Amino acid sequence: MHNTSDTVPLISVEAIHKSFPGVKALVNARFDLRPGEVHALMGENGAGKSTLMKIMTGIYQPDAGEIHISGQKVNLSDPRAAQALGISIIHQELFLMNHLTAAQNIYIGREPRKGFGVFVDEAKMRADTAALFARMKVDLDPDVEVGTLTVARQQLVEIAKALSFNSRILIMDEPTSAINDKEVEHLFAIINDLKAHGVGIIYITHKMDEVKRIADRVTVMRDGQYIDTLPAATTDMSRIISLMVGRELADATRATGQGGDVVLDVKNLNRGRAIRNVSFSLRKGEILGFAGLMGAGRTEVARAIFGADPIDSGEISIHGVTQAIRSPQDAVRLGLAYLSEDRKHYGLVTSMTVGDNVTMSSWPRFTRSRVFMNDARMSAAANDYIQKLRIKTPSVDQETRLLSGGNQQKIVISKWLLRDCDILIFDEPTRGIDIGAKAEIYKLLQSLADQGKAIIVISSELPEVLRLSHRILVMCEGRITGELTGRDATQESIMTLATQR
Ligand SMILES: Nc1ncnc2c1ncn2[C@@H]1O[C@H](COP(=O)(O)OP(=O)(O)OP(=O)(O)O)[C@@H](O)[C@H]1O
Ligand SMILES: [Mg+2]
Structure with a gap:
C-alpha cells in the first residue's frame, strides 16, 4: 500500500458540529482520507454519515469545525466550491435529470462551447463522454436518455461525471444498495482503478x-460522534459492529415453526418469461423465504399476487377461495400487504410527517367517527413503532424527507406492520437498514408469525433468508427450482438451486 500515516490527507475534517431543529446530527465528528485509499464510513441509520458527507461537499455548512484539503484550511461555501477543489459525491438517492442524455447530465451547466461561445459543442461533449466511459470500461451510449437506464447504469453515469471533474476525492453513499452482484463487481473494478490513480x-x-473486500480503513460513527478508525483487513467485523451499536445485539437464532392452515395457495402462475408455472402454498404462522439471484422472478411473483401486474394464467386462492386479484386495492381488501423493494415509489409520502406515514394506510382503524381521526391513538401507535424499530426522529411530527435514508425505510415497514393483514409479503425488507435495526425487524417478523400471520420474505441476503424462514423456495429464471427446510437449507444448497437452469 502506498498509504503511509505521514501522507498529507486529501481531506480532513475536525470538530464538526451540525444541528437541525430538534436534532444534533453531528457532535464533534471527524474524518480524514488519504490518497489512493478506500476509507469506509459505518454507523447505524441516522448516525450522521450522509450529513458529514454533505458538509464535505458544500451542501451543508457546519455550525462549527474545520475542513482541510491537502493540508490547507478551506471554506466549502457551496457545492461548486467543493467540486472545484476536486470533491465529488454519488448520493444515496441519485440526482440525475431523467430526460437528459448521459452526456448532457455529465456536462450540465458547463457544456463545451463553439462558435464564439454561442452554441453547445455537442460533438465534443459526446466524444468526451465516450472517452470517460471507455476509461471505465463501460458500454454506454453518451446519447442515451438517463431515465431509461437501470440504477446501476445511472450510477456509472454519476461516476463518469465525477471523473470528468478530475476529482481526487470521491464519496459513494451506499452505492451497492440497488445493484446486482455482477454490477457490484464492475463497480469494485472501477474503484480499484481509481485507487491505483491516487484517488x-x-x-x-x-x-x-x-468493507472486508475493498476498504483499507474503517471509521465508525455513532449518534453523530466519531468513535474510532481501524484497519479493515485486520479488524474483526464483530468489533466494528459493537462499536457501531454500542450495545449487545440479540443473538441470531434460527427460526422454527411449521404453521397451520393454508392461507394462500398459488397454482401454475404464469406471466411472460418472468413467471413460469409457479405453484406454492403459504400457511398461517409460517415465514416462507424466497431466495434467488436478482432477476430470478421473486419480485414478479409478489407483484402478480398483489395485483400490481396482470398474469397470463394461474390460480390464486386465499383462505381456500379462488380470487381474481386485479389491482392492489383488491389485494388489500383480501388482507394482503406488500412491502415493495422500491420504497421511494410505493411506500412513502416524504412531504408528510412520520406519524401520518406510519398510520396512513390504517386510517379507518383510528377513525372515531367518519370525519375525525383519533389523533392521540394514532400517535401512540406511531410512537410504539418508533421505539421498537429505533426510528431516529425528533417526534412523530417531523417531515419524513428529513429523516436519514435507513430511517425512512423503517417507516415504510412500520406502516405495513400496523395494518391488520393476514398475509404479508416483504420484498428485501432490510435493504439499507443497519445491523441493529435488522435484528429488531427479524424479531418483529417472528412475533407476527407467532401471532398467526402468514409471511413471505424475499431476500437476496442468504444469511437473512436462512435465519428468518421456516421454509425456503429458491427461484431461477422465473421457475421455482427447489424447496429447502431445516438442515438442508444452507448457503451452498441455495446457491446451487439459484443457478440451476
Ligand atoms: N435537513 C435535515 N433536517 C432535519 N434533520 C436532518 C436533516 N438531515 C439529516 N437530519 C437528521 O440528522 C441525523 C443524521 O442523518 P444522516 O442522514 O446523516 O444519517 P445516516 O448516518 O446517513 O443514516 P442512514 O444509514 O440511514 O442513511 C438523522 O437523525 C436525520 O434525521
Ligand atoms: Mg445516509
Whole structure:
C-alpha cells in the first residue's frame, strides 16, 4: 500500500458540529482520507454519515469545525466550491435529470462551447463522454436518455461525471444498495482503478463483506460522534459492529415453526418469461423465504399476487377461495400487504410527517367517527413503532424527507406492520437498514408469525433468508427450482438451486 500515516490527507475534517431543529446530527465528528485509499464510513441509520458527507461537499455548512484539503484550511461555501477543489459525491438517492442524455447530465451547466461561445459543442461533449466511459470500461451510449437506464447504469453515469471533474476525492453513499452482484463487481473494478490513480474514496455501506473486500480503513460513527478508525483487513467485523451499536445485539437464532392452515395457495402462475408455472402454498404462522439471484422472478411473483401486474394464467386462492386479484386495492381488501423493494415509489409520502406515514394506510382503524381521526391513538401507535424499530426522529411530527435514508425505510415497514393483514409479503425488507435495526425487524417478523400471520420474505441476503424462514423456495429464471427446510437449507444448497437452469 502506498498509504503511509505521514501522507498529507486529501481531506480532513475536525470538530464538526451540525444541528437541525430538534436534532444534533453531528457532535464533534471527524474524518480524514488519504490518497489512493478506500476509507469506509459505518454507523447505524441516522448516525450522521450522509450529513458529514454533505458538509464535505458544500451542501451543508457546519455550525462549527474545520475542513482541510491537502493540508490547507478551506471554506466549502457551496457545492461548486467543493467540486472545484476536486470533491465529488454519488448520493444515496441519485440526482440525475431523467430526460437528459448521459452526456448532457455529465456536462450540465458547463457544456463545451463553439462558435464564439454561442452554441453547445455537442460533438465534443459526446466524444468526451465516450472517452470517460471507455476509461471505465463501460458500454454506454453518451446519447442515451438517463431515465431509461437501470440504477446501476445511472450510477456509472454519476461516476463518469465525477471523473470528468478530475476529482481526487470521491464519496459513494451506499452505492451497492440497488445493484446486482455482477454490477457490484464492475463497480469494485472501477474503484480499484481509481485507487491505483491516487484517488481517495469514502465508501458508506451497511454491508460488512464489502468493507472486508475493498476498504483499507474503517471509521465508525455513532449518534453523530466519531468513535474510532481501524484497519479493515485486520479488524474483526464483530468489533466494528459493537462499536457501531454500542450495545449487545440479540443473538441470531434460527427460526422454527411449521404453521397451520393454508392461507394462500398459488397454482401454475404464469406471466411472460418472468413467471413460469409457479405453484406454492403459504400457511398461517409460517415465514416462507424466497431466495434467488436478482432477476430470478421473486419480485414478479409478489407483484402478480398483489395485483400490481396482470398474469397470463394461474390460480390464486386465499383462505381456500379462488380470487381474481386485479389491482392492489383488491389485494388489500383480501388482507394482503406488500412491502415493495422500491420504497421511494410505493411506500412513502416524504412531504408528510412520520406519524401520518406510519398510520396512513390504517386510517379507518383510528377513525372515531367518519370525519375525525383519533389523533392521540394514532400517535401512540406511531410512537410504539418508533421505539421498537429505533426510528431516529425528533417526534412523530417531523417531515419524513428529513429523516436519514435507513430511517425512512423503517417507516415504510412500520406502516405495513400496523395494518391488520393476514398475509404479508416483504420484498428485501432490510435493504439499507443497519445491523441493529435488522435484528429488531427479524424479531418483529417472528412475533407476527407467532401471532398467526402468514409471511413471505424475499431476500437476496442468504444469511437473512436462512435465519428468518421456516421454509425456503429458491427461484431461477422465473421457475421455482427447489424447496429447502431445516438442515438442508444452507448457503451452498441455495446457491446451487439459484443457478440451476
Ligand atoms: N435537513 C435535515 N433536517 C432535519 N434533520 C436532518 C436533516 N438531515 C439529516 N437530519 C437528521 O440528522 C441525523 C443524521 O442523518 P444522516 O442522514 O446523516 O444519517 P445516516 O448516518 O446517513 O443514516 P442512514 O444509514 O440511514 O442513511 C438523522 O437523525 C436525520 O434525521
Ligand atoms: Mg445516509
